[in-house]
Amino acid sequence: MYDVIIVGAGPAGITAGIYAKRANLNTIIFEKETIGGQISSSPLVENFPGFHSISGANIANNLYEQAESLGIPIEIEEVLNIIPGKPNKVVTDCGEYETKTVIIATGSKYRLLGLPNEIDLIGKGIHFCTSCDGAFFKDKDIAIIGGGNTAVTNAIYMANIASKVYLINIGDRLTCEKTLEDKVKKLDNVDIILNTGVKEILGSEELEGIILTNDQKLNISGMFISIGMSAQTDMIKDTIELNEQKYVVSDDCSTNKDGIFVAGDCRTKDVRQLTTAVADGTIAAISAMKYIENNK
Numbered sequence: 001m002y003d004v005i006i007v008g009a010g011p012a013g014i015t016a017g018i019y020a021k022r023a024n025l026n027t028i029i030f031e032k033e034t035i036g037g038q039i040s041s042s043p044l045v046e047n048f049p050g051f052h053s054i055s056g057a058n059i060a061n062n063l064y065e066q067a068e069s070l071g072i073p074i075e076i077e078e079v080l081n082i083i084p085g086k087p088n089k090v091v092t093d094c095g096e097y098e099t100k101t102v103i104i105a106t107g108s109k110y111r112l113l114g115l116p117n118e119i120d121l122i123g124k125g126i127h128f129c130t131s132c133d134g135a136f137f138k139d140k141d142i143a144i145i146g147g148g149n150t151a152v153t154n155a156i157y158m159a160n161i162a163s164k165v166y167l168i169n170i171g172d173r174l175t176c177e178k179t180l181e182d183k184v185k186k187l188d189n190v191d192i193i194l195n196t197g198v199k200e201i202l203g204s205e206e207l208e209g210i211i212l213t214n215d216q217k218l219n220i221s222g223m224f225i226s227i228g229m230s231a232q233t234d235m236i237k238d239t240i241e242l243n244e245q246k247y248v249v250s251d252d253c254s255t256n257k258d259g260i261f262v263a264g265d266c267r268t269k270d271v272r273q274l275t276t277a278v279a280d281g282t283i284a285a286i287s288a289m290k291y292i293e294n295n296k
């Protein structure tokens with residue numbers, strides 16, 4: 001039986017693994033896709049303390065090497081279910097495992113527009129996080145797609161950096177809070193385009209522009225898609241408490257089930273960043289250690 005099974009080898013999961021393994025707990029990490037998680041697709045990260053400027057691929061590689069050097073097994077298996085109990089059971093596409101504790105660190109995914117080129121140009125003009133990548137578009141023309149709180153907050157933030165911001169929303173009005181709406185409408189360099197979506201993404205090596213559903217062509221060098229995120233928690237929807245957006249409900253990395261903890265982007269929180277993910281990984285692992293100690 002394992003002491004700790006960690007689901008997801010992103011920054012949160014690997015951090016949890018480092019703490020659990022160094023506390024001499026019998027630990028394994030299951031990862032379904034990419035060791036290092038979503039940051040692997042970022043060309044440049046400039047807000048991770050200790051690294052002035054580093055590619056996401058290098059962060060992912062460093063995380064992997066650190067886990068490997070500590071002897072933390074990372075198995076490429078997709079977790080299909082977590083069955084709470086004493087012991088907890090983790091079901092993957094390869095087998096079923098018993099464990100005293102589980103740390104869910106499955107992250108979240110940005111919602112996409114579903115257009116050709118879109119995935120290929122992520123990190124090459126198509127971005128999601130303005131506080132991560134907004135600075136790359138100083139004095140350039142950019143578009144924000146969406147009309148909710150995140151999109152409008154991103155437009156206000158980018159109006160201070162970019163020369164021109166197009167805020168493009170498929171609906172006939174912005175759906176953000178009124179105060180945000182009032183603020184964005186006062187900004188001279190923000191053009192709000194309603195009742196309009198993106199029809200085509202231009203560029204093969206990097207983003208060169210977009211064509212809107214009203215056939216208007218925008219020569220932009222950056223596009224931030226701000227139409228929401230979803231947590232990767234489908235497999236636990238019947239066993240662990242999730243909120244309406246499918247995030248695991250948790251203020252402190254515990255869940256509604258004893259011995260099952262959560263870390264990183266897949267839990268309810270306001271800020272989803274590398275720094276908050278690794279902080280959660282630490283808290284979840286230390287909570288798992290205490291749980292094991294108290295339930296001997």
Ligand SMILES: Cc1cc2nc3c(=O)[nH]c(=O)nc-3n(C[C@H](O)[C@H](O)[C@H](O)COP(=O)(O)OP(=O)(O)OC[C@H]3O[C@@H](n4cnc5c(N)ncnc54)[C@H](O)[C@@H]3O)c2cc1C
Pocket residue numbers: 007008009010011012013030031032033034035036037038039041042044045046047048077078079080105106107108122123128129132133232235263264265266272273274275277
């Ligand atoms: C393009 C891009 C650029 C970014 N830039 C920055 C930046 O500059 N600075 C910053 O701070 N943050 C940035 N972020 C955000 C940052 O990457 C995330 O906040 C962070 O990766 C969250 O870590 P996590 O471990 O919680 O989740 P993730 O990194 O999403 O890792 C979760 C892992 O769990 C795996 N998984 C999911 N479901 C299962 C399952 N059922 N079984 C097994 N494995 C599973 C996934 O495959 C994934 O590898 C960026 C994100 C993107 C997409």
